[in-house]
Amino acid sequence: MRLTPQGLRVGQITLPCTMGRGGLSDAKREGDGATPRGVLHIVGCLYRPDRTTAPAPWARPILPGMLWSDAADDPQYNHLVHAPYAPSHETLRRADSLYDIVLITDWNWPDATPGAGSAIFFHQWRRPGYPTEGCLAFSRSDIRWLASVTPPGTPVLI
Structure with a gap:
């Protein structure tokens, strides 16, 4: 897979997508809104079991209390954590549908460099053309479909 100006190219198919409000970056930093350039790999898939079925046999359900740390000064930075968790984080079980299905990439993971960016996911978009905080977003x-055909380890060139 690779990101092109038209979207994410998967074999002969191009999926329209949106990226970070900060554009593409060779020097990704926490909170810059940029999508990092490089080769990322798919390392996980999460889904909301109360809203959809598992998109792949290896997908894990998003349960209440599941969070993703974006606290650069915390040892759990850029990892899945569970409530209660006081440092800065993203709630994975969101009220909106953005994280109903999430592909997790290995950006700055598993050995996270503090401040180099966290939670570069592939997830559902708010609407076509609406930018993300750095993730790639799709219909x-x-x-x-992407989650159903993308096994762990799949490389993505951004």
Whole structure:
């Protein structure tokens, strides 16, 4: 897979997607809103079992209390954590549908460099063209399809 100006190219298919509000970056930093350039790998898939079925056999359900640390000064930075967790984090079980299906990449993971960016996910978009905080976002049907055909370890050139 590779990101092109038209979207994410998967074999002969191009999926329209949006990226970070900060554009593409060779020097990704926490909070810059940029999508990091490089080769990322898919390392996990999460889904909301109360809203959808598992998109792949290896997908894990997002349960209440699941969070993702974005606290650069915490040892759990850029890792899945569970509530209660006081440092800065993202709630994975969101009220909106953005994280109903999430592909997790290995950006700055598993050995995170503090401040080099966290939570570069592939997830559902708010609407076409609406930028993310650095992730790649797709239509609901496209993220479901992508999760169903993308095994762990798949490289993505951004």
